[in-house]
Each structure stands twice: as C-alpha cells, then as structure tokens.
Amino acid sequence: MNISFFVRRNFQTIQPYQGIKAIKDDLLEHAALVVEDEEHNHLGILTPLDVVQRPYNLVIDCLTVKPALSVYVTVDEALQTLQQEQSEVLPVFDDDRFEGLVFKNDLLEFVRSKRRELEAEVDERTREIKIIHEKLELSRQVLQAMFDSxxxxxxxxxxxxxxxxxxxxxxxxxxxxxxxxxxxxxxxxxxxxxxxxxxxxxxxxxxxxxxxxxxxxxxxxxxxxxxxxxxxxxxxxxxxxxxxxxxxxxxxxxxxITDRKLYELQIDMQAQILQQISWIQSHQTRQPVATILGLINILDKSSMTEDNQKIIGMLEQTAHKLDDVIRETVIKANSM
The missing domain is CATH 3.30.450.20 (PAS domain)
Structure with missing residues (x-):
C-alpha cells in the first residue's frame, strides 16, 4: 500500500523570513509547517527539532535539508526512510509537485491497526483450526476404535x-x-x-x-x-x-477364515459320506429287497395254507415299505 492515503494536504504555510517567535505557537500546534516563498514555491518544512538543532531567529536559517518521499512509495518504505532520517515528518511529492506531509505517527498507527487486525484474524483462524483439529482427532479416535475392535x-x-x-x-x-x-x-x-x-x-x-x-x-x-x-x-x-x-x-x-474352511471341509466330507450311503442304499441294500419281492412274486400261493399266504402277504408288504424307505433316503441324499 502506498502513502497517498496518509498525506496531509491541509498543512499550515509560513514565509521563510518570518521570525521564529512569531510562528512558535503554530509550530507547536501543527508539529510541522510548510515554508513557501511569495510565489508559493516549496522551500522545505520546519519542525520543532529544526529549531532545537538550529536555534536562529529566522525560519530560513532554521531549515534543514530533508529527503522528499514519492507519493507512490509504500508505507514500509516511508517508515524506513523516516527511521533512517530520525524524522517525525517528511514532505511528499508527485513528480515535481508538492502534495503535502506524511507523519511517522500516522503510518505507525496504521501499521499497529493492521497488526491488530491480523492478530485478530490469526486468533480466529487458530480457533477454527483448533476446532477442526479436535473434530478430526475425535473422528480418528472413533475410526481407530472401530478398526481396533x-x-x-x-x-x-x-x-x-x-x-x-x-x-x-x-x-x-x-x-x-x-x-x-x-x-x-x-x-x-x-x-x-x-x-x-x-x-x-x-x-x-x-x-x-x-x-x-x-x-x-x-x-x-x-x-x-x-x-x-x-x-x-x-x-x-x-x-x-x-x-x-x-x-x-x-x-x-x-x-x-480357518474355522470357516474347516467347517466347509467337514460339510464336504459329510456330503461325500451321504453320497456313499446313497450308493450303498441304491445298490447294495435295495438289491436284496428287490430280490425278496421278486421271489415272492414267483411263489405259488395257491398251494399254501391260509396261514402261510397271510405270512407271505405280510412279508411282501414289509418289503415294499422297506423299498420305499430306501428310495426316499436315496432321493434326499442326492438332493444335498
């Protein structure tokens, strides 16, 4: 930011050949007076420090050479020049045109104000970051607890x-x-x-x-x-x-997944056993039953006594029931 905003243009002017005593009150009130000749040409500025360092009677004799600031220099550059010159005020020019005065205190107050604003902003950002950090830490702890469980x-x-x-x-x-x-x-x-x-x-x-x-x-x-x-x-x-x-x-x-795999292997083994049972039922157990039913069918029941016919009938019914049970067992085993 340049110093144009801080240039004081409502300055008090004095003549170079005025007596110091005549302008003393104005000098104390304004802290700096602009010295101009009768044609309003800028000759310099007079400060209380000038009068102390050069205690003469006329304004022109008390003036000291002071560097001029460009209206386009930054606040930091102006403060640096003021510090180097050990001056509280310096003249400001826009090219060759005199613009006014810039005071060190005005610039320092601006810097202090900006610093307070920055400090307040930093504090606010710090609070926001702290809140975000606390939320992130809580989220991290929750996630860590979930993952650790x-x-x-x-x-x-x-x-x-x-x-x-x-x-x-x-x-x-x-x-x-x-x-x-x-x-x-x-x-x-x-x-x-x-x-x-x-x-x-x-x-x-x-x-x-x-x-x-x-x-x-x-x-x-x-x-x-x-x-x-x-x-x-x-x-x-x-x-x-x-x-x-x-x-x-x-x-x-x-x-x-060892437990699951062992369980799956056990299931596979049981399935194999059931398949073996199914095969045994279908081929080894059912075959004798079929043989019994076949023999019953070729028996000459007419030559049997009534009691023997009843016994053969009961044997045939039992063989059919056993055959049905074997068939259902085979069907269930093959469906697994």
Whole structure:
C-alpha cells in the first residue's frame, strides 16, 4: 500500500523570513509547517527539532535539508526512510509537485491497526483450526476404535508399499509372526519370512491389480508355515482408496477364515459320506429287497395254507415299505 492515503494536504504555510517567535505557537500546534516563498514555491518544512538543532531567529536559517518521499512509495518504505532520517515528518511529492506531509505517527498507527487486525484474524483462524483439529482427532479416535475392535488385520498401503495405517490386530499378528512392531512409513514388503515368498508374490500381483483396475480384488488361500508347524486359511480383500480422484493406496483387509474352511471341509466330507450311503442304499441294500419281492412274486400261493399266504402277504408288504424307505433316503441324499 502506498502513502497517498496518509498525506496531509491541509498543512499550515509560513514565509521563510518570518521570525521564529512569531510562528512558535503554530509550530507547536501543527508539529510541522510548510515554508513557501511569495510565489508559493516549496522551500522545505520546519519542525520543532529544526529549531532545537538550529536555534536562529529566522525560519530560513532554521531549515534543514530533508529527503522528499514519492507519493507512490509504500508505507514500509516511508517508515524506513523516516527511521533512517530520525524524522517525525517528511514532505511528499508527485513528480515535481508538492502534495503535502506524511507523519511517522500516522503510518505507525496504521501499521499497529493492521497488526491488530491480523492478530485478530490469526486468533480466529487458530480457533477454527483448533476446532477442526479436535473434530478430526475425535473422528480418528472413533475410526481407530472401530478398526481396533475387529478381528481382521487392516492396513492402508501407499502405491510404493509404504504403510500409512494399521490397526491393533495387524500389530498383534506382526508381533506373533515376525517378532517385530509395525512402523508407519515402513515398506510392507519388509515384514516377511523366508517361506513367505509365494505369499508376497501373490500379494504384489493382487495389490497392483487393484490399483490398475480401480476395483476391489478378493482372494482366499491356505498359508503354510513349516517352521512354525502352522497352517491358516486367509481371505484378503484389496480395495483401492482415492483422494480427489487420485489413488493414494490400497486398503488391505486380511481375515482368518480357518474355522470357516474347516467347517466347509467337514460339510464336504459329510456330503461325500451321504453320497456313499446313497450308493450303498441304491445298490447294495435295495438289491436284496428287490430280490425278496421278486421271489415272492414267483411263489405259488395257491398251494399254501391260509396261514402261510397271510405270512407271505405280510412279508411282501414289509418289503415294499422297506423299498420305499430306501428310495426316499436315496432321493434326499442326492438332493444335498
């Protein structure tokens, strides 16, 4: 900002050959007087300091040479000149035309006012930032609590494999599997054992696939650790994460699905057993029943006594019931 706004143009003028005593009261009242000749040519400005430094009787003899300020200089530049000259007031010109006076106190008051405004604005911005920070911290704590309450290992991994975030479960798994703490900023590739090469190759393939496609990638596989005599089934979910349309990494969620897989294997085994039962019922059990029914049909019942005919009839009914039961068992087993 230039000093044109601060130039005082309602200044008091005096003649160069006036006596100091005659203008003393005006000098004290205005703090500076503009000295002009009879043709209104600017000769300089007189200040109380001039009279103290040059205690002569006439105004012209008390004048000291003072640098002129351009109306286009900034407030800071004007203050610097005033400070260097150890002056409280200096004349201001627009090219060769005298414009008026600029006082150091006017500029300082403006600077102080601006400083107060800036300080108030800084305080307000500081309060706003503090509120935002508190809200963000609360959100972070809530999210951290949510992530830490799950039994899944959760990571946020940058495109260069740096760890941006991990939850409590991920930290516990790292301590158990690798005997070391996860550290933000570390490469996730640093956390592996010799037997992990195949696992990490699969990880990198799926990680890059999620980043390139922008779509989630899900895999399930069994991981065997021979040295630890440990085997686990895990489900890995790779979800690309974006900020303002730019991929900042991949959220990796790793779930231990060993119990589920064991249950599925048990179900598969039971299904196989049922299939075997169905085959046995269909071929090995039903065949004798069919044989019994066939033999009954070729019996000559007319030569039998009435009691024997009743017994054969009951035997035939029982064989048919047993055949129906076997048939229903086979149907149910094949439908599972």
């Amino acid at each position: 799950t039994q899944s290992s959760i990571f946020l991994i940058a495109p260069d494999y740096r760890i941006i975030f991990f939850n409590k479960k991920a930290l516990e798994v790292s301590r158990f599997m690798y005997g070391r703490e996860l550290q933000l900023g570390d490469s996730i590739l640093n956390y592996k054992m010799d037997s992990d090469d195949d696992v990490f190759t699969s990880f990198q393939v799926n990680f890059e696939k999620a980043l390139r496609s922008g779509e989630p990638v899900t895999t399930e596989r069994e991981i065997v650790y021979p040295n630890m005599q440990l085997s686990n089934w895990i489900r890995s979910e790779y979800t690309p994460v974006y900020d303002e349309g730019k991929a900042i990494g991949v959220a990796l969620r790793v779930v231990d």
